[in-house]
Amino acid sequence: MTERATLGKEQVRELFRAYRTAGSPDEQAEAKDQLVNQHIGLVEFLARRFRNRGEPLEDLVQVGTIGLLKAIERFELDREVEFSTYATPTIVGELKRHFRDKGWAVRVPRRLQELHLELTKVVGHLGHDLGRSPTVAEIAKAAGTTEEAVLEGLEVAQAYNFTSLDAPIDTDDGGSTTFADQLGADDEHLENLEYRASLAPEMAKLPERERRILYLRFFKGMTQSEIADRLGISQMHVSRLLNRTLGQLREALEDT
Amino acid sequence: MVVPATPSYLQVLRLVAAGLASRLAFSIDEIEDLKIAVDEMSAYLTGSQGRDGTIEIAFEVDTSSITIRGTGRFEPGHKVRAGLTDFSKMILETVVDSASLEQSDGIPTFTLVKSKQLETT
Numbered sequence: 001m002t003e004r005a006t007l008g009k010e011q012v013r014e015l016f017r018a019y020r021t022a023g024s025p026d027e028q029a030e031a032k033d034q035l036v037n038q039h040i041g042l043v044e045f046l047a048r049r050f051r052n053r054g055e056p057l058e059d060l061v062q063v064g065t066i067g068l069l070k071a072i073e074r075f076e077l078d079r080e081v082e083f084s085t086y087a088t089p090t091i092v093g094e095l096k097r098h099f100r101d102k103g104w105a106v107r108v109p110r111r112l113q114e115l116h117l118e119l120t121k122v123v124g125h126l127g128h129d130l131g132r133s134p135t136v137a138e139i140a141k142a143a144g145t146t147e148e149a150v151l152e153g154l155e156v157a158q159a160y161n162f163t164s165l166d167a168p169i170d171t172d173d174g175g176s177t178t179f180a181d182q183l184g185a186d187d188e189h190l191e192n193l194e195y196r197a198s199l200a201p202e203m204a205k206l207p208e209r210e211r212r213i214l215y216l217r218f219f220k221g222m223t224q225s226e227i228a229d230r231l232g233i234s235q236m237h238v239s240r241l242l243n244r245t246l247g248q249l250r251e252a253l254e255d256t
Numbered sequence: 257m258v259v260p261a262t263p264s265y266l267q268v269l270r271l272v273a274a275g276l277a278s279r280l281a282f283s284i285d286e287i288e289d290l291k292i293a294v295d296e297m298s299a300y301l302t303g304s305q306g307r308d309g310t311i312e313i314a315f316e317v318d319t320s321s322i323t324i325r326g327t328g329r330f331e332p333g334h335k336v337r338a339g340l341t342d343f344s345k346m347i348l349e350t351v352v353d354s355a356s357l358e359q360s361d362g363i364p365t366f367t368l369v370k371s372k373q374l375e376t377t
Contacts, residue, residue, distance in 0.1 A: 123284060133285035136278035151274050154284070155267065199343055218350050223285040239288045246292065246347065251304045253341055 007038055009082055016077050035072050036065065042084055043068050046091050050099070056233060060095060067094030115153040118143050120234045127235065133225045154236070158243055202252045210245040213238055257313045261328060262306030266298050269313060273324060276317050282372050289351035290322070290370050296344055297326055297355070297366040300336060307334035321353075321371035328364050336364050 022028035047060035071087035126134040216222045228235040259265040270291045309330030316323040348355035352370045
């Protein structure tokens, strides 16, 4: 996290003046960068409000930053309102729109999208409260809906498209790990795989996070909920990534 | 249940399996595992492009476990590979209690069994 000095209202207005009246593109870009840096904390704060919906915080910050940039473009200096007050609804609007529209690979009815978001929250909360993976009946009760609706919602999750599939995974020590690093020499499973030769190149093509999920599920025997906790994403997100990855690998191995 | 041997019916099979498992109070994790197994075996039968023919699926539910049997009956010229890949076997070992595949006169039948592990009541 970089240190940011917080500017006062007048200094922010000064930056806007510099941005609007900049003599060169470089100066303008510089002023804009400062405006963004000055308000990225606000974006992070707002993005955090959406973090339990199954998407990584870093992606939400990116989406929120788009809202911030829009607000910077639209802000008029003769307004009395502070820029942060002005920008907040724009940033929140961008985040909401992201969940409603951009996230869905297949056009899914709004009702199911909302159910899905609700389920993501409920599954996470219940899992922590119960200390185990919840049942469908428990989820239905907590979400105030039927078991059928929950099952439908879980299946709908598979249509959800994530923009950040290639995002690097966070590791406990902050460093990056490769799949090879994660596979110890004692992994008999992999040693025994006669498909190692054809599987390894396919795995290498996968984004880091997918490889890690695959590894934790099938080589380390962690449940989807445990993986979700470890990676700081929702169980439904893990399910989605896992299903998708297995589908890809299955197809790739089909002709071998 | 008999469905065409095409991947587009996979989601239906997943939903049926999930619906039955939820009646047994399987946890979400267990249901997701069962769906992965259904995917794995059904994809083995249909291939990624589908085959001319049908898959006959039977679901058996007792008090704490679910058994799913699937038989592929294909037109001449549509064959499945001789067996599961080691990768498939490894996946299945992880997600269900038992998974087997038999071929009788060129007709493949898989059997999956998954029991409820966690006490949820």
